[in-house]
Amino acid sequence: MLQIIVALLAGLVFGIGLIVSGMVNPAKVIGFLDVAGDWDPTLALVMGGALAVSIPCFRWARGRERPIWSSKFQWPSKQDLDARLLSGAAIFGIGWGLAGICPGPAITALNSGLLPVLLFVGAMLAGSALYQFTLGREG
Amino acid sequence: MVAFTPVSGLLGGLIIGLATSLLFIGTGRIAGISGIIGGALAPRRGETAWRLAFLIGLFAAGLGWNILGGGFTVELQASTPVMLLAGLLVGFGTRLGSGCTSGHGICGIGRLSPRSITATVVFMVSAGITVFVTRHLVGG
Numbered sequence: 623m624l625q626i627i628v629a630l631l632a633g634l635v636f637g638i639g640l641i642v643s644g645m646v647n648p649a650k651v652i653g654f655l656d657v658a659g660d661w662d663p664t665l666a667l668v669m670g671g672a673l674a675v676s677i678p679c680f681r682w683a684r685g686r687e688r689p690i691w692s693s694k695f696q697w698p699s700k701q702d703l704d705a706r707l708l709s710g711a712a713i714f715g716i717g718w719g720l721a722g723i724c725p726g727p728a729i730t731a732l733n734s735g736l737l738p739v740l741l742f743v744g745a746m747l748a749g750s751a752l753y754q755f756t757l758g759r760e761g
Numbered sequence: 762m763v764a765f766t767p768v769s770g771l772l773g774g775l776i777i778g779l780a781t782s783l784l785f786i787g788t789g790r791i792a793g794i795s796g797i798i799g800g801a802l803a804p805r806r807g808e809t810a811w812r813l814a815f816l817i818g819l820f821a822a823g824l825g826w827n828i829l830g831g832g833f834t835v836e837l838q839a840s841t842p843v844m845l846l847a848g849l850l851v852g853f854g855t856r857l858g859s860g861c862t863s864g865h866g867i868c869g870i871g872r873l874s875p876r877s878i879t880a881t882v883v884f885m886v887s888a889g890i891t892v893f894v895t896r897h898l899v900g901g
Contacts, residue, residue, distance in 0.1 A: 626814045628787040633815035636780035636792065636863075637822020641833045643773020644766055646823070649836035655885075655892040664770040669866060671774020672781065676871030679782035689789035696789050698869070700859065703879050710858020711865070711880040714795075715887025717850030720895065722838045724862045725794040725855060728848075729816060733823030734835035741841060742848040749852020750799050757857060 624691045637730040643668040646731050648722030655719055706757075781868050784815070793864020794819070795855030858884070 644650040645668055653662030688694055700707075718724050723731065723742055731739050781792040788811060801812040826833060839847060855861040858880055860869060865884075869877020 625788045626810050629784060629790070629811035630814040630818040632780045632784035632787070632792060633818020634822050634825075635783065635818075636777055637819040638826070639773045639776030639780060641773070641822060641826050641831070642776055643770050645773065647834045647836055648838045649834075652838045652892060655888045656896055657889060658893055658897055662765050664766050667767050667770035668774035668777065671771040672778035672867045673871055675775055675778025676781050676867055677873070679778070679786060680868075680872045683786055689785070690787050692787070692789045694789055695785070696791065698791060698872075698874070701876060703876060707858050707876060707880055708883055710854045710856070711883035712887045713850050713854030714858055714861060715854070715884035716891045717847040717854060718862075718884060719888035719891025720839055720843055720850070721847035723847070724851065725798060726819060726861075726863050729794070729819045730823040731835045732820060733827050734833075736835060736837060738837055738839075738841050738844045739835065742844045745845045745848025746852035747798065747802065749849040749854075750795070750856050751802055751852075752849075753853050753856035754799065754803055
């Protein structure tokens with residue numbers, strides 16, 4: 623139960639961070655990706671700020687046996703730089719560049735009440751499910 | 762035209778870092794949102810409730826912010842058909858590539874994982890090229 627409350631809280635704090643940083647606004651994201659246009663470096667500072675906390679946190683976690691409210695750390699196990707990683711990242715990048723929205727901001731931005739955001743999230747779930755029923759079966 | 766907002770950007774980034782750290786140190790789970798969504802679509806015992814809770818929190822942040830009168834700007838950058846295509850590509854690509862901006866970009870680089878650093882470079886370059894093509898080559 624405690625894990626669920628912590629996850630809820632983490633999601634809430636994450637969403638607040640997306641709003642405060644402006645990353646919930648696709649115009650800010652495209653402004654960063656558009657290096658040949660009127661470049662807005664904000665996204666780099668958002669990542670820098672997030673990493674300034676997460677790098678020391680993960681480093682600290684390495685020396686610990688277990689998380690506070692769970693039995694073990696679920697460290698990602700994959701190590702290889704394979705075709706799936708590279709092609710998946712490239713495909714994601716195309717979608718991200720087209721809309722200026724990635725999965726986290728999409729969920730928070732649902733509250734904008736804009737129908738295209740809802741359609742984006744629906745399509746994103748469909749894309750995720752499509753993976754699950756095709757390539758996801760093999761791996 | 763969007764203005765550079767370094768202070769709110771850095772502050773928001775620190776808050777995001779805090780959220781990923783809270784989830785990992787508290788529960789041992791990685792705050793990778795595409796993975797959380799994917800996992801919620803394919804329920805596994807003991808791994809579904811926390812994922813749904815995280816997504817509810819993420820949604821509630823926007824809802825609460827609106828209710829408390831904060832309000833936030835969402836300026837759409839694409840037509841509805843393009844939004845649909847983009848959503849499909851984001852959903853499929855993040856699953857195939859095992860992560861998105863949060864999972865690879867913040868948690869993965871946070872662990873100094875070469876795999877996540879590579880993925881982040883690839884999706885940043887791919888998105889940059891996409892924006893260059895759509896904004897400067899066609900239409901503009």
